[in-house]
Amino acid sequence: MKKIIAVTNSKGGVGKSTTVVNxxxxxxDAGLRTLIVDLDIQPTASSYFHLSYEAPFGISELLSQNLSPSDQVVSRTSIDGLDLVKSNDPSGSLSTSLLHAPDGRIRLRRLLARFNYDIILLDTQGARSVVLDMALLAADMVVSPVTPATLSAREFIRGMGTLYNDLSPMAEAMGITIPTMRVLLNQIDNTNNSSMVIELVKDMAAEEDWFTVLQTEVPDLVAYKNASALGVAAHRYEPKRPAGRQAASCMETMVDLALELLPEHEETITAYCKTLK
Ligand SMILES: Nc1ncnc2c1ncn2[C@@H]1O[C@H](COP(=O)(O)OP(=O)(O)OP(=O)(O)O)[C@@H](O)[C@H]1O
Ligand SMILES: [Mg+2]
Known part of the structure; x- marks a missing residue:
């Protein structure tokens, strides 16, 4: 069964693209056929990996011309099994046309049904927009990175709560359930501030039924930044924990996250891990 994961947060710079690409x-690498769909007007996820084949078209044509999955619209990255629908709408005009089309918010959901992948990851823009609504309505799972630096974790959660409330009646009318949001605590370090934000978010989750907090936490590591500067996947950049460091390696964290989000692929993921030992 295909799974569509939207990575969202209406705040910028919290690690959405980093989570999507890694x-x-x-x-x-574990052998699952994976597609990144870059819905951000800034093509961070699209430009992370070297492309072994660059399709002439991207998200603009896919959404505006109702294209089928083909070499016209699907690029291939240098990582075997990882494809990309690139972002190519720098002016954001797509947003306007989706806003005015009667089917705008559910177009992506309908189009992705034709794509044959195990996993589809949607990278989104750090702002509330019709594109974010469209991603939430297309998703089987919603992951929202939150950092201790997110100006106010409380405000973010309230904002997403309002968004869920606003979208739910429309979704329900169409027979769509917006998935429970799963908060990914990102850029966690040993400071008191990190512990306070973690506690606050967990306390809020205990009171709300529309979001939960993932067990996997992503440490604040320069390795994620270095890997990004080199255009290398974090788990390849740091496969092992450096001697003496407490924080998990990028490989350990990404494997934990994959297992937590996709227990149905546990066998495939653990088999891959065994080949590395
Ligand atoms: N766990 C981490 N440790 C260290 N640095 C990180 C971590 N996660 C993300 N970063 C860095 O934080 C910066 C912002 O990350 P990223 O671009 O993924 O955020 P974003 O939410 O996609 O931003 P935008 O809203 O602009 O699209 C990048 O420089 C990235 O390398
Ligand atoms: Mg981004």
């Missing part, structure tokens, strides 16, 4: 690369 999780996608790990899953592809």
């Amino acid at each position: 999780l996608a690369a790990l899953l592809a």
Whole structure:
């Protein structure tokens, strides 16, 4: 069964693209057919990996011309099994046309049904927009990275709560259930501030039924930044924990995250891990 994971947060710079590219690369290396769909007007996820084949078209044509999956619209990255629908709408005009089309918010859901992958990861823009609504309505799972630096974790959660409330009636009318949001605590370090934010978010989750907190936490590591500067997947950049460091390696964290999000692929993921030992 295909799974569509939207990585969202209406705040910028919290690690959405980093999560999308690193999780996608790990899953592809484990042997799962994986597609990244870049819905951000800034093509961070699209430009992370070297492309072994660049399709002439991207998200603009896919959404505006109702294209089928083909070499016209699907690029291939240098990682075997990892494909990409690139972002190519720098002016954001797609947003306007989706806003005015009667089927705008559910177009992606309908189009992705034709794509044959194990996992589809949607990278989204750090702002509330019709594109974010469209991603939530297409998703089987919603993952939202939150960092201790997210100006106010409380405000973010309230904001997403409002968004869920606003979208739910429309979704329900169409027979769609918006998935429970799963918060991914990102860039966690040993400071008191990190512990306070973690506690606050967990306390809020205990009171709300529309979001939960993932057990996997992503440490604040320069390795994620270095891997990004080199265009290398984090788990390939740091396969092992450096001697003496407490924080998990990028490989350990991405494997934990993959297992937590996709227990149905546990066998495939653990088999891959065994080949590395
Ligand atoms: N766990 C981490 N440890 C260290 N640095 C990280 C970590 N996660 C993300 N970063 C860094 O934080 C910066 C922002 O990350 P990223 O671009 O993934 O955020 P984003 O949410 O996609 O931002 P935008 O809203 O602009 O699209 C990048 O420089 C990235 O390398
Ligand atoms: Mg991004």
